[in-house]
Every structure is written in C-alpha cells, then in structure tokens.
Amino acid sequence: DAKTTQPNSMESNEEEPVHLPCNHSTISGTDYIHWYRQLPSQGPEYVIHGLTSNVNNRMASLAIAEDRKSSTLILHRATLRDAAVYYCILRDELTGGGNKLTFGTGTQLKVEL
Amino acid sequence: NAGVTQTPKFQVLKTGQSMTLQCAQDMNHEYMSWYRQDPGMGLRLIHYSVGAGITDQGEVPNGYNVSRSTTEDFPLRLLSAAPSQTSVYFCASSYDGGAREKLFFGSGTQLSVL
Numbered sequence: 001d002a003k004t005t006q007p008n009s010m011e012s013n014e015e016e017p018v019h020l021p022c023n024h025s026t027i028s029g030t031d032y033i034h035w036y037r038q039l040p041s042q043g044p045e046y047v048i049h050g051l052t053s054n055v056n057n058r059m060a061s062l063a064i065a066e067d068r069k070s071s072t073l074i075l076h077r078a079t080l081r082d083a084a085v086y087y088c089i090l091r092d093e094l095t096g097g098g099n100k101l102t103f104g105t106g107t108q109l110k111v112e113l
Numbered sequence: 114n115a116g117v118t119q120t121p122k123f124q125v126l127k128t129g130q131s132m133t134l135q136c137a138q139d140m141n142h143e144y145m146s147w148y149r150q151d152p153g154m155g156l157r158l159i160h161y162s163v164g165a166g167i168t169d170q171g172e173v174p175n176g177y178n179v180s181r182s183t184t185e186d187f188p189l190r191l192l193s194a195a196p197s198q199t200s201v202y203f204c205a206s207s208y209d210g211g212a213r214e215k216l217f218f219g220s221g222t223q224l225s226v227l
Contacts, residue, residue: 030212031212032213034216036216042220043117043205043220044156045218103155
C-alpha cells in the first residue's frame with residue numbers, strides 16, 4: 001500500500017496561512033488523497049480530499065502536485081482552534097469495500113498568538 | 114443525527130476480564146471500522162466491516178472480536194483483556210468503503226487494563 005510522509009510538527013501564528021505538506025511518492029493512479037485532523041481528546045474529523053485537481057471547501061484548500069507525488073493542505077487563516085494533529089492518508093478506489101486505511105503519526109500543528 | 118456514538122467513554126478493566134465496546138451510527142453507513150490509538154502513534158486499524166454479516170481483519174486484530182448483525186451497530190469485544198490493550202479506541206463509519214467517502218469518527222473510548 002502507498003504510504004505518506006509528513007513532518008512531525010509545525011508552528012504558525014494566528015491569522016497567518018499554514019501550508020502542511022505531505023509526500024506520497026508511491027501513490028497509485030486510483031488513490032484519493034484525504035486529510036483529517038484530530039483536536040485534543042477528540043476523534044479525527046474529515047477536512048478535505050481530492051484526486052488530481054486542487055480542491056477548496058469551507059475548512060481548507062488542498063493543492064495536489066501535477067505528478068501527484070505530494071500534496072499540501074492550506075489553512076488560509078490559522079486560528080487557535082486549528083491546533084491539532086493533521087493526517088494525510090490515501091484511499092484506494094480499487095480496494096473498494098476492503099478499504100484498510102493507514103493513519104501515520106501526522107503533523108502536530110501549533111498555533112500561537 | 115447523532116452520528117457515530119461510542120460507549121462507554123472510559124473503562125477500567127482487570128487483566129483477564131472481558132468487555133464489549135459499543136459503536137452505533139445512525140447514518141445508514143455500510144462501512145464501519147475500529148481503530149486503536151496509543152501515545153505517540155497514529156491510528157491502527159483493528160477490524161472493519163463493509164456491511165451486515167461481513168467483517169475482516171485490520172492491522173492489529175489479535176485479542177479482539179467483532180460481529181456485524183445490523184447496519185447500525187459494530188461492537189468490539191475483548192475476550193480476555195491484557196495490559197497491552199490499554200489504549201484509546203475509535204469507531205469510524207462511512208457510506209461505503211469507496212475511496213471518495215468521508216470517514217466519520219466517534220469520540221472514543223479510553224480503556225485501561227490493570
């Protein structure tokens with residue numbers, strides 16, 4: 001299964017944009033790129049996902065490299081409530097119902113005033 | 114909708130005891146799964162189900178049993194608890210196992226085995 005690599009931690013100032021990178025050099029053509037985040041003492045929550053094109057939603061933007069070997073989650077204006085662990089994972093369309101998702105250790109985002 | 118509901122939120126067991134962690138969803142999701150999360154580690158998949166009557170093993174299935182008799186419920190059973198099973202357990206569901214589907218997680222069960 002294709003794996004992802006993320007930095008262990010990143011820091012940002014409040015109201016500043018944050019770019020969280022993810023490398024997935026062995027990604028297959030049928031892998032969707034998903035991002036989740038986990039606030040302290042909570043379960044993970046969905047943030048965004050995409051296949052080839054950049055995606056935007058109310059929470060964030062996802063920029064996918066042309067060769068799809070990396071992606072970047074963009075928080076346009078970080079707030080203290082965005083301090084969380086961010087996970088980049090791949091979901092393979094081919095495995096369909098046998099989907100075994102692998103969550104790594106993610107990136108711990110710290111947001112300061 | 115309540116989403117994904119896990120009970121209990123906290124549990125303390127003695128080694129060798131058995132118990133069942135409950136997970137229920139009211140979104141008519143076909144896919145459900147259980148993860149455990151240990152300090153400093155990511156989430157590891159224990160078991161998953163793609164529909165009523167169908168279950169399969171994940172990355173760390175030993176010591177855990179599951180069954181899926183209804184679409185709504187996916188209980189996780191510890192037959193003989195061990196200290197190594199001390200962890201935070203998360204249940205998750207999605208409409209189906211498709212790659213485009215979002216996963217919805219419960220708030221977790223913190224389990225301590227003494």
